[in-house]
Amino acid sequence: MTYCIDFPEPETAVEWSLTDAGVEREERPYRPRFYVRATADGSLAEVADAVRPHPEVAAVEREHHRPGWRHDATEMLAVEMTTPDAVSRLASTITKVGRPGTYRCFNVDLSRQFRYCVETGTEPTPTRDPTVLELAAPPIAGSGLESVTATTPSGETHAFADAPADIARDVESLIRRTEPDVLRVSTAELLPELFDAVEEDLRLGREPGYTQLAAASTYESYGTVGHSPARYAVPGRPIVDASNSFFLRETDLDGVRYLVERSHKPLQEAAWASIGNVLTAIQIREALSRDVLVPWRSWRAERFKPASTLETADRGGFTLSPDVGVHENVHELDFSSLYPNIMCTRNISPETVCCDCHPEREDVPELGYGICPDDGYLPDVLQPLIDDRDEFKRRLGRGDDGREGAAAAIKWILVSCFGYQGFSNAKFGRIECHEAINAFAREILLDAKATLEHHGWRVVHGIVDSLWVTPMPDREGTDLETVAREITDDAGIRLEYEAAYDWLAFCPRRDDGAGALTRYFGKRAGDPVDDESSYKRRGIEARQRSTPPFVEDAQLELIREFGRTRSPEAVCESLREFVRDLRSGDVDPARLAITNRVSKRVEEYTQTTKNVAALERAADLGLEKHPGQTVEYVVVDDEKSGRARVALLHENPDRYDIAFYRDRLCRAAESVLAPAGFRREEIEEQLSERVNGSLSAF
Template sequence: MFKIDFQGDKAIEWSRKNGELFREERVYRPTIYIAGENMLLKKIRAETASKTYASQFEEWRTSPGKRPEKVLRIDLERQEDFKSFRNYLRRKYPRPEIRFFHAGLSPQFKYCVEQSRNPEIEGELKSLRLNLSRPRIGQRTLKGLKINCEKYSSESRALERLDREFSGEGPDILRISRSQVLTLIDEKTDFSLGRGSSLEKLAGENTVTAYGKTVHSPSRYSVFGRAVIDESSSFMLSEAGMKGLYNLVSRTWKPLQEVAWASIGNILTAIEIRQAYSNNILTPWKNWQPETPKKASTMRKADRGGFIFNPRPEVYEDVHEMDFASLFPNIMVNKNISPETINCDCCDNSKVPELGYSICEKQTGFIPHTLGPIIHDRSNYKQKDTEYSEKASAALKWILVSCFGYMGHAHAAYGAIECHQAIQAFDRKIMVEAKEMLEEEGFEIKHGIIDSIWASGENVEEACQKVSEEIGIELEHEHHFDWIAFVPRKNSEISTLNRYFGKADGKMVTAGIGMEQSSTPEIVKKCQKEMIEAVYESREEALEILEEYISRVRNREIDLEDLIIEKKITRNPEDYKSTNRSAEAAKRMKRKGIDIRAGQKVRYIVRDQNSRPRVLLDFEEIDRYDNEYYVEKLKSAAESVLRPFGVKKVEKGLEKGLVNYI
């Protein structure tokens, strides 16, 4: 099943088996559950009787650690009534009085979970890719539309091709470069994009700022009988491909379209919701779990974070990188960390180091029960050499990476800050124990952070095996560096914890430096990469590479594509008071009719820092670029490479010779 649509009191399932398209209709009454005082629930039931299809009292658990309690189940006539009815109840009855369950689930997912309908995809689906640049969308033209791999230079020819593609059954999956492509095609064509009705807007665009990051979600659309995948907003598609998405569909029971646009946290929550529902547990809507009051001394310890062993910003030779496999998820599983097991009512054992929290010894927690199969499956996928196993492993990796952070999120459906704190406390203990054990084996520790240790020593495989057996979590030998350089902070002699480069296992390995960052121009990435490849053997040669790139920039011997800067804007164009380069680029886009919002990216070339326009968009005609701006970018990237090798100032090294500045 690749799509579920809703019409009146029907859910329409779309599937393809052995090449044949199937459409199946089922009567569907969406359900909302409400918990609260018995008299109040009876009042709600009576007052809403005329607005609902049916209602009844049922016994459900409202969290993993609780006994079943009476809740009010309300069935609505149609899916389209659900949101307005939920919001009506929310306005009339504030949160302290009643609690809602299964009220925030996406429609297709809610249907699959509550109706026990597995949306796993069987066989091959017909797919159509539609790609159109933002300037063309701004110009409201389909000229330049790419259909699958073919680009059309005229709008009329593109429309003819679309007419052929959508005649008959047409595609099952629409992969679009951005959502505006669908609305533009719908505007330009006289046929329906769907298998019956056409385009439906599910949600408007939205921008949110959380934890210092601004994220933009584009408008979402549904096409009747077809799954829509917006490539501009599908993180999982970019990381794990279609095969990774298929794996997540079978694991979450989120149909393809919903799993494609879902965030990592949303996917993790879907896995938890499905697991909970199978255990007779309802999932709260907009959960809010306040932190338990603590002593100031306990709070200071709880907020320490994970383990860090700060390295000196130097170059080290013959270094091994060792990583604990999925350390935080394994801590949750092995230590039985879950909201209902931390500081439970039945055990008093102070098992959590430093903090003294107790952990239940009488039941396996909900979170370990949920994460265990994911850890196991990913380990199995990593042992296989197939494209599917590679993509499935990549998808599960991101779920495991996010599960720790999501555990501490204020509104996580199955999270608690005490769990978050306990995991970090165990991390600190494990990393210190691993460090001490490695030192006993003769290793010299160079660096350590969260779940990774860099150390020099012999018999690394045996040492990893010993630590793994003692700790109970596998310590993997990730890399053997011939040499590794830890990068200092700018204008400081203190190292940056997650920035390094070196040669390991016959290839260059980098992390966190300029060439890893999307905002770095390609010309700077190329220069930094070549310098890293040369610097260990010859710092003079590395400086010569820098000088060559500076010369090419100043002599305009550069491909303009290599000068493009890509940055995410943090405000809407009209909200910027001071105009930095990215803001100026965003305003230029808006003037050209291109919709750009906070959380989206702009692409531009710096034309001239001292005159207008300072920047030009990547698709505009470039009359010149600011040589010295890009030269400074090259020098800054070069310093990251040279400073661990003792070069104190690149500028002076260029002017007077390297040897005087080591």
């Protein structure tokens, strides 16, 4: 079955299919197409006459398709192109004709291989596990490629560290000998470096040459700056960039393969795709199956609402402020895929919420929005994912050979499907869907809280779809599983018993002492007190990417000590040992490396921060860092300014700033002890106490 598609020349596609014997190549004629719709001021005839002579246009026809979920089929132009890349160029030209909105284009911005699959009905899921050859290289500085480490499908490791041209030929020779199905590279920058190292053709794919699919770019999402590296392709062999694959990082190759099956995005495209990109692909497949085309640069106006409704609609999920402190005998309950299940059980979909056919209905609590009783498309998209995840989790729970990677991949899709309804650039999103889902979620959580309290359980924290409860004192409570079944029946969504804890600590905020919504840790009931896996932790330093490994390990040990003794003084004694290691110079500087994402180019910063110092050092070494990329450094002298303040991990530093990292240790200790009422002042007091060991003390 096809797992990779190339487009070597106009009107031609090459399908590569995995077989038991290896791989098969088949060349097919192919013309990608997009659609043009004219408003009252536009003329399809004029567009057709204008584009027919275009050298990249293969054919123009009139067809009828649905431009949206709430529309019947209408007349459009179907424009067939000679290459996938030509589609967006011509569509951009057409939409600029006349007044804005005179012409609207559809099925424009689909990725190349995905477009081919949905237009031709090609199934891109591999029929067997693909073999993988891994290529890893250290950061590539201005001096060029220094070395490459290759791991073959059989597990053999080869290190190449000669001149760049020799490295390139050695890699080529290894690929020819092993003929892997997939190349997994540590960074996509490795591809052009290998090809540029030689003057003649290099074959890293199943045929010579390579193609740049996209240039590197910087983007902003939810206030965070990200970096998307350049993407490349070689003939007949998918490239998986480990540095640019969210799903490979969070799941595994089986998880990516499951997404291929559901989205019909072939392996290479599914590997680099974002969560929203994969979700959109699944939605596009469903839309096209119903003859609904994919809008380009979609625009949807929010419906008019009175101020009172707008204020209520803008509220998010319900959150109960945690009761700061250390709580005994805590139980965690969690609604299974709450938001996706709300969409499925309440029939929430862009074409059903506030439908025109049932203006009298008021189905959504607080908001009064109506929901059409006709089946929506979004539940049809999500229900198979929910069912698959439940089945995979059941297999894992039984100890069967489950698809853990696939279950994790589905989790990420389900987590994002709710927020994507309110995303302005979503192909099929709608803000009223987002608001309706939140309204149902608030009602469900509040009803669950009331039921738990009625049965003798005190809620110490609740956030969106999870509740933490302890038994009410001096009261006989109903068995939690019985209560959970009652809540499940009332909500129509399963409330699962997630975990029991011997104790759970909710941290205060550093500024005002109120409960921090997502910072807590605790010991799972029945697990060994000394095992790291026995402790759940969220939001504290040990879960933050910027925390140095040494500080992370120290905090985990402090949590274990707290679990063993429940004594702040004992925790401070353990902290003293870590401080002593710092002061004695026994800590490997590499374990003190801080990893931070940079949000600007170095010249755009106005303050001299540690990040800026690290960027300046990277520039000195020829290591270009783009906004959205990460930089790793060790603070060597925080009293200095400029680049002397830090050393890059790449430089193998041999020293560190003791005072700076001592402060980091104490902050981590405060997170552990603050729920017990022990703050920074008490910690410093404990650390400053010394036993007088002189003769005069006797």
